Amino acid sequence: MSEPPGATVTLPETSTADEPSKPLTAQRVLPLRRPGRWIATAVVLVLVAQFVHGLVTNPFYQWDRWNYWFLRPTILDGLAITLEVAAYSAVLGLAGGIVLALGRLSKNPVLRAVSWTYVWALRSVPLIVVLIFLYNFSALYKTLSVGIPFGPAFFSFDESRLGTDMVVAVIGLSLNEAAYAAEVVRGGILSVDQGQHEAAAALGLPKSYQFRRIVFPQALRSIVPNYVNQLIGLIKGTSLVFYVSLLDLFGSAQTMGATYPGDIVPLLLVVTAWYLILTSVVSVIQFYVERHYARGATRGLPPTPLQTFRTGLSDLRDRIRREAAV
Template identity: 75%
Template sequence: MTESLLLSAPARPSGPPGPDGRVLPLRRPGRWAAGFVVLVLVSQAAHGLITNPFYQWARFAYWFARPVVLDGLLITLQVTAYSAVLGLAGGVLLALCRLSGSPVLRSVSWTYVWLFRSVPLIVVLLFLYNLGALYPTLGIGIPFGPAFLTFDESRLATDIVVAVAGLSLCEAAYAAEVVRAGVLSVDQGQHEAAAALGLPRRYRFARIVFPQALRSIVPSYVNQLIGLLKATSLVFYVSLLDLFGTVQNLAGTYPGDVVPLLLVATVWYVVLTSLVSVAQFYVERYYARGALRTVAPTPLQRARAGLRDLRIRFRKETAR
C-alpha cells in the first residue's frame, strides 16, 4: 500500500545531490530572468509615474481630500449601498420566479432578465430620467379603473431616486442569475432528502437549500459589487454629482487640473474596489470552510509563516 502511494505521488523536480548528500532544488534561470525583466519594467513605469511633471502630484494632493470630492464620494457610496441591497432583493425574487412551477412567473422573470441584460445601463438611466415626459402623474387605484391617489412624478423621481432605481433594475437582472446558479448548484440529493422527510417546500428552501446555495451566491455577488461600484460613474448623466460627476465639474472649472482630478477619481475607485476585494476574500474564505479541507491562509498568516520559515532556516545555518 505504501509503495503504491509513493509511486502515484508526483515527483518534485530536484537537482543533483550536494557535497553533503542533501538534495538541492532545481535551478530555474529562465524564471529568474523573467522575474528580473518584470521588476525592471515595473520600476521604470513607477519612476515615470512619480517623476513626470504632467501628473501634477502637488495638485493631486490638494484635491484628493477636498470636501467637495468627499461629498461626491459619499453619494457614490450611498448609491452603491442602496442599489446593492435592492438589486439583491430583486434578484432573489426573480430567481424564485425562474425556479417556480408557474409558467407565467417563469416567462415574466426570463423576459425581465433578458431585457435588462440586453439594454445598456446608460439607456435605462436616461429613460428613467425623462420618464416624467411620458407619465407626468402617477396614481394608485383599481387596475384599468379610477385612481384613488395621484402624485407628481417629478417630485418623486429625484436625481438619487432615478440613479438608485436604474442601477437596481439592472443589478437585479444579474443578481437573479447569480442566485439561480447558486440554488441549482445544491446537490439534488439534498432536495430529495428534504422531500422524503415530508418538509414543506417553503421550509425546505429556507432552511436546507438556500443556506447551502449561499456558498456560491455570496462570493459571486460580492464580486458583482465591484462592477456596480464602477457603474455608479454613469449617474453623472442624470445630473447626480457623485465622485465622477464632481471631478467632471471641477475639471470644467479648473481646466489646468484635468489630469490630477482624473487621478483623484481613479485612486478613490481603486481604494473602494480594493476594500470590496478584501471583503470578498474573507467572505469566500468563510463559506469555503465546509467545502475544503483547509481554507486559504490570510495575508497575516502567510507573513507569519514566512517569518517562521526564515527563523528555522537561520537557526539551521547558525547551527552549522
C-alpha cells in the same frame, strides 16, 4: 538445523576482498535550478520599477495638486453620494435578483416567462439608456396613481416630484443590477446538490424553510464570489449617474475639471485612487465572507492574506538559503 517459528535469524555480513565495506554517508539532494524563473522575475521587477519611477517623477501627473484635491469637501461629498447610491442599489438589486431567480426556477410558466423576459431585456439594454429613459420618465407619465386595475384610482401623485435625481439613479441601477443578480443567484441555487433537496423533502420540511436554512446557505458559497464581481461593477457603474444630474464622485471631479482645466489629470487620478480603495475594501470583505462559508466544505480554512504573506516570505527565505548553499 531448522529454526523454530518466530525466531530471528541474523545473517553474517559479506564483503569481497577487493571491495572492503564502507560506512554509508548521507548525501544532500540538490534543488532543481530554474534560471528562467529568476530571469522572468528580474524582468518583471525592472518593469515595475520603471513604471513606479515614471509615475512618481513625471511632472504631468501633478502630484501636488492630487494631494490638494484628494480630501477636498467637494470630492468627499461626491464619494458619499457614490456610496449611498451603490449601497441602496446593491441591496435592492440583490433582493430583486433573488425574486427573479425564484421566478425562473418556478414551475409556474407565467412566472418563468416574465422573469426570463425581464432578465433578457435588462441585460440587453445599456445602463446609460436605462438611466436616461428613467430621467425623462415624467415626459411619458406625468402622474402616477394607485387604485383598481383598469378602474378608478384611489390617489395619484406627481411623478416629477417623486423622481428626484437620487431616486432615478437608485431605481435605474437596481433594475439593471437585479437582472444580473438573478442569473448569479439562479446559478448558485442550481449548484446545490440535488440530494440536499431530496433529503429536505424527505424530512417533510416546508419549501420556504428548505430554501432559507438548507439550500440558500449552501448556494451562497457559489453566489458570493460571483455577486461581488457584480458589486464591484456596480460601484464603477455609479459613475454614469453623472448623466442624470447627480454629482457623485466622478461627477464632482468632472465639474471641478471644467472649472480648473489644468487639474483634469490630477482629478482623474483622485477618482481612480478612490475607486481602487472602494473595490479593495469590497474584495477584503469578499475574502472573509467566502472564508466563513467555506467552513465544513473544505478540510482547512484558506489562509488569510497576512498568513499567505508570511508563508511566502518564509518560503522565499528558505529558497534563497538553499540556492546560496549550492
